[in-house]
Amino acid sequence: MPAPYPMPSNEAERLKALAEYHLMDTPREEDFDRLTGLASRLFNVPIVTISLLDYDRLFSKANIGFGFTEISREVSFSAYVIMGDDIVVVPDTTKDPRFSSNPMVLGPPFIRFYVGIPLVAPFGEKIGTLSLIDTKPRADFTIEDRRNLTDIAALVMDRMEIRRLDHVRTVNQARFENVAATFSDAIICANAAAQITFWNHSAERLFGYSPAEVVGQRSDIIVAESDRNIYGALLERLRHGLRMERPYKSIELLALRKDGSEFPAEFSLSSWKEGKTTSVNIIVRDVTERRINEEHLFRLAATDALTNLPNRAVWRERLEQTMAAERPATILLLDLDGFKEVNETLGHSAGDAILQEVALRLRSVCSTAIMVARLGGNEFVVLLSGNDERQARTVAGELIGAISMPYEVSGQRCHIGVSIGGALGPQHGSRPDDLFAAADMALYRAKSTGKGHFELFEPRLREVAVLRRAFEQELRFAFENGEFEVFYQPQVSLSNSRVVGAEALMRWSHPQQGLLSPASFMEVLSQKPSASAVGEWVLRTACQQAAKWQSAIPGFRMGVNLFEAQCRSGRLVTLVREVLTETRLSPENLELEIVENVLLHNDAVTLRMLQDLRSLGVGLAFDDYGTGFAALSLLKRYPVTRLKIDRSFVRDVNTDPTDAAVVKAIQYLGRSFGMDVIAEGVETEAQLNFLKQVGCNEAQGYLFGRPMTAAQFSQLFVDVGPPA
Template sequence: MHDAANDPPRCLQLGSGPLQLLNQLQQDEERLAMLKEAIDLLPIAAGITISDRDGKIVYVNQAEAEMHGYACGELVGRPARVLAPEGNGPGRRINQRTAGLWKREGLNARKDGKIFPVQLTSLPIRNAGGDYLGMLTACEDMTQKKLCEQQLETLAYYDSVTKLPNRALLMDRLHQALALAQRERRELALLFLDLDNFKDLNSSRGHEVGDKFLQQVATRLAGCLCESNTLARLGGDEFVIVINPVRGEEGVAATAARLQALFAEPFLIDGEEIYGSTSIGIALFPEDGRDVESLLRSADAALYQAKSGGKAGYQFFSQEMNQVNMRRVALENGMRQGLARGEFYLYFQPQWDLKSLRLTGAEALLRWHSAEFGLVGPDEFIPIAESCGFIFDLGDLVLREACLHAVQWDAFFPGLKVAVNISGRQFRQPDFLETVACVIEETGVRPSSLELEFTESVIMERAEKNIHALQALKNMGVRLSIDDFGTGYSSLNYLKHFPIDAIKIDRSFIAELVTDSDDAAIAEAIISMAHSLKLKVIAEGVESDAQLDFLVERCCDEAQGFYFAPPMPGEDFTGYVKRFAAPDDASKPLSVAG
């Protein structure tokens, strides 16, 4: 509603003298016409309303009238509250002596009665003597912004296929549930569900059938659980259930049996009956873990045992299963020895500009070839390094080596950037900023050649504090980006304040965007939102012409993936860079970029 607040007296001053507006705001047509003309010439899209001391509208601009579905003449002379929804009451009473600048969000009503969100900024009009003459209010339609925030909220917390809570929301609820169970000294159960042979279904029937199967599974599972329980999809064919409270181990076993019984009846998809089954791993709090991480590990170990036993069964975690974790311990020890033996090295995957068709940089990817275990994938050793603190040593290695390579390439391909992933534990280190500054100085890398990538969850964990840290990095001249965008949580309110240069669309959305309308919509929304915030967009995992065409048509800025080239050792990438650094070969059609 268009009114004012009791804020410090900041106001729009009008001149004194014979043309005082105190008693002549409506009578002095010449002065009012000048004010109208000035407002109409302002290069803004906001609606403007001027009301007199009695709250009656004496002027509206065209934008304000159209926003509310009126002609300008229909509003002049009417109370300003006509723009507020019915039933809102008289609104906030204006203290004409102390009224000042007032910004707020609210709801306005169009002529047809439709309610829509607005942001209002009101400023009192006074003469030189300080007498209150009326109120000028700027109105901005927030419909699209609110819709975008709602879409990002859904994207952040809910799985796009099943509409169930995703990993981010699960972790939040699980932390809360464990805290409550600990205070009340009671048990809690965590169930890991894995759909047996789902990958075979996906490959034989296609992802569309697979998604419909997942949706029906989610519906059946949800119908079997109480409101106090949490059902979430982690991704792929994995679901997690938090049972709270627990009625003993027998009660949990009965629930697991009921869940498996749900698969006895076939799933009807596109007129065809499809059968499925699930394996379940169960961990209990506090016996099998006293924190989220240990409880998840125990449930995962139990699930592995359940699937090893022939599938379509359930298994409680037991201490004997710790043998399954022996490899984890061995890998942790092997990493420390491997670093000393030089077993860790970098691969680089090229990144291409989709507009200029030029090579722009590469992402540095850590690899480990162990003398004892052979080639160990980063998906296996990085989480171990994170949990045991070895990530700091690996992080320093990656940052330093990437910078040294960047210096080498800068000699014959100036401006080439190298992206380095920064883990949450690295970023939270008190001396992280100092470490980055030292590496830049010691290696001599051009700061603009270095891009640091952070996941959404990492920078949002302590958003207020992280803004300052990110700004400090930005002041060093380093580029910043958000990695795996769309898989975590980002608040628009914070996102617009982070001094980042780009966001990377997670490969999970790129993989199926040609055949999955939800993934396509998400990718398109991310590109549009990022560009509205003046951020570049980099797509990960591009592997086909169809994916590339989709991204080019939506004006995605850069991309990387096997379509262009697989990750390669530093020496090979040097040759790759030299190929496209040649004066007569500076840019290539993307079809031969790899």
């Protein structure tokens, strides 16, 4: 079955390259967090992510403003970015058919502007992306922006390469030397006496010494005299078996070439035992160019080079500080009228001169402002203290008058105007993004009414609400037009490896986008009035199918997920009784899966409903147990018959002691409360063996079968009988 997202032709090689970095599901790290912070300030975007793309999910290694550690690959923008070599720019996601109905556009984090650049491994595999995200659309992404984003992506890959080398250093020496000989970084090995024992080709190129010249020499031959004491102390620490903890694991020192020249370099040191002796490994990377790039980027992150005004990033920080202090403030957002024509007529040099003069006039009029900044292009912003409408209109009028005065450029007189949009805080927005968005909408209205106007924000409906309604209507029509399908995933007994049941799972056969999983639509659907009707259809369809299969597989059980709306409808028990009667399915062959939100209501109505369902003989499964806040008392209070271990715990159960402990604990709880336990997301034999060892009853996952159509399920597990 084809994937519901674009797939690179070299997917297998790409995933293999990703695995070599050993970064998936690892904790946050300062190096990557600093880079996302830098990108956020430089491009003035509220959301930045460094993401790695696995075969079916996106993992966020570092991010600012992105509330997800991982998401489905199906809904990720990165799935499209890695298909090409260039930067992907989406000025307005709501106008791009690939993303307009994406749940992250219609819901949190409400993506409207997106830029992504592939993170490319040394041999060309695209292992992930660096993404810039804003909650409002943007008109352009300049050539300079592209260069800066490329530089930051290179810095990200530098850090990832260092991590890859950290892993390589853990292999045995012979293998290490074979691998290290081909690396682009200088790799040097030294014995316990600090004498060089290995010197790769990159070290020869970097320092100018051949292996014959340095093997047997003290390793500090490559360190400038001024830093040898620091270097010697680090070696001494390693020789005594002490680990290099941050900030010393990687450290910048002045390196020394054979010709006597010095250069900044990053030294990464580690050690390993060979019998009773300690050997040291040193990786050296020339960071001269990186230093230049970082200084350039950090300089750009603070000041607009043309006007010397604070730039977008600094402006955003000041706005956040002002609003965090709960001080009333006014935003005046300015866009020059007629600037494009002057720029095209007289040239960019003249345009730059005008922008510099505009900056001077802004400073003159707004000398008491909290901040005057250039956001980019011909857009400026003023942050005033106080939220008085009269003050806002007065200052805006003065600005229109000052900026509209003639300009003398290269002996020619030029005229431009300005449109201004204003917003008062906190009445027009209690958060920085909301207040700025209000000013932006007011500016749009000012420009639409002609040049030289000021408009103050007036609340109105957001475009995203319109788009969300359109998507909801698509969902309603999807049900009416029969576009929903029910797929089935096998559930297997671990005692005899036989199929004992299936979980019914929804899919949407979208007319334009193809087959969509619940990740694309379930959040919106579950909140709509049609949720109960859709849930009833799934229940009937699944029970009809289970009735056909139970004759071939005695005791076959069908698991059906319930919408919360069904549990609140007041007629769920009646509906289940009717469906069982109509389909002639035995109650014990039906298991209803309940999410935590239903149980957390902890009310008498919910309790009575679940007790009535159990009285019918229907099983009740607690779905995704362990991922939320459900207390043990709920297991005692409610008549749950089965606990479902969430796939997030199963995935790393063989490598993560915490996940292993959670699985064991859930298994113990199930046994203690007389409940069966089933594990979701089982994909490997190692996971299966662990579950058997802890006494888990059943499991489901890709190891046994993906969700499939009823016809496919019948062919694999019913017509030929369950697997031996």
